[in-house]
Amino acid sequence: MQGPLGVRRVLTNGGYIDSDVRDVAAAIRLAEDMQHVIDAPIMATIAINSTLLRTEPDALVDILGGARVAVGLALGNAGDPLAAKSTVGSLIRVLALGNVEPRRVDLSGIGALAFGAPGAAIGTTATLRHIYPMQNGGYAPSPYPSILVEKSLTWKTQDRVMDAAAVYDDDAFWLCECDTCFGRRIDHALRFQADIVAHNFGVIARIARRVLGSSDPVATWIQMCAAAQSYSYEIDSSGPNWEPQGFLGAWWANQPTRVGA
Numbered sequence: 629m630q631g632p633l634g635v636r637r638v639l640t641n642g643g644y645i646d647s648d649v650r651d652v653a654a655a656i657r658l659a660e661d662m663q664h665v666i667d668a669p670i671m672a673t674i675a676i677n678s679t680l681l682r683t684e685p686d687a688l689v690d691i692l693g694g695a696r697v698a699v700g701l702a703l704g705n706a707g708d709p710l711a712a713k714s715t716v717g718s719l720i721r722v723l724a725l726g727n728v729e730p731r732r733v734d735l736s737g738i739g740a741l742a743f744g745a746p747g748a749a750i751g752t753t754a755t756l757r758h759i760y761p762m763q764n765g766g767y768a769p770s771p772y773p774s775i776l777v778e779k780s781l782t783w784k785t786q787d788r789v790m791d792a793a794a795v796y797d798d799d800a801f802w803l804c805e806c807d808t809c810f811g812r813r814i815d816h817a818l819r820f821q822a823d824i825v826a827h828n829f830g831v832i833a834r835i836a837r838r839v840l841g842s843s844d845p846v847a848t849w850i851q852m853c854a855a856a857q858s859y860s861y862e863i864d865s866s867g868p869n870w871e872p873q874g875f876l877g878a879w880w881a882n883q884p885t886r887v888g889a
């Protein structure tokens with residue numbers, strides 16, 4: 629029980645919900661019942677199969693929108709849970725409710741904040757970023773630490789960054805202004821795990837500041853996704869395997885249409 633320990637917010641654990649949207653409603657009700665007996669504000673944390681966003685968008689909007697507690701939503705998928713346009717479209721509807729924040733998401737958490745989420749918990753390791761459904765035989769991590777590559781909004785393992793940097797020699801792409809790299813290329817600056825961790829946190833903060841500090845966070849986020857996609861295609865075509873992350877195109881495809889544009 630987290631309440632008596634003086635935490636500011638109590639997180640419930642609704643388990644992993646694979647296919648039945650009624651389980652989401654039950655998990656919310658349980659959290660609401662707990663709120664009656666616990667002083668600290670409760671957040672119902674719910675992990676769902678991201679497919680539910682595509683198949684049951686209306687039901688999810690009803691259930692989550694009617695919740696009398698804050699909701700933390702984690703998305704499960706063996707790959708990128710937000711690689712499909714329609715999944716991101718449904719997520720944007722859910723975020724517009726104003727009481728739902730993504731948990732354990734990738735950089736899409738910054739997009740979620742731009743679209744109105746009250747908060748987001750962004751993971752910095754592969755196992756924290758997504759919920760991996762167990763039936764797929766588990767997840768085998770690379771022995772190399774992951775480096776966040778700012779301009780392509782992607783995480784790449786250190787060995788792949790080194791290999792790609794040797795082939796795609798565009799300084800503008802590799803230079804990093806974080807407090808660890810100090811304007812050096814990441815393939816020169818990042819040798820040790822501690823530096824990589826500091827760089828990753830610093831770059832997440834830089835991306836978040838750039839998006840949320842702009843006058844139009846949604847447009848800034850969408851433009852960053854489009855630019856990252858272009859960069860990824862450019863590197864990929866020069867040799868190293870650098871296919872754009874699916875979420876980049878999925879957010880770009882959901883850009884708000886402008887009247888008169």
Ligand SMILES: [Zn+2]
Nearest residue numbers: 804806809827
């Ligand atoms: Zn850096």
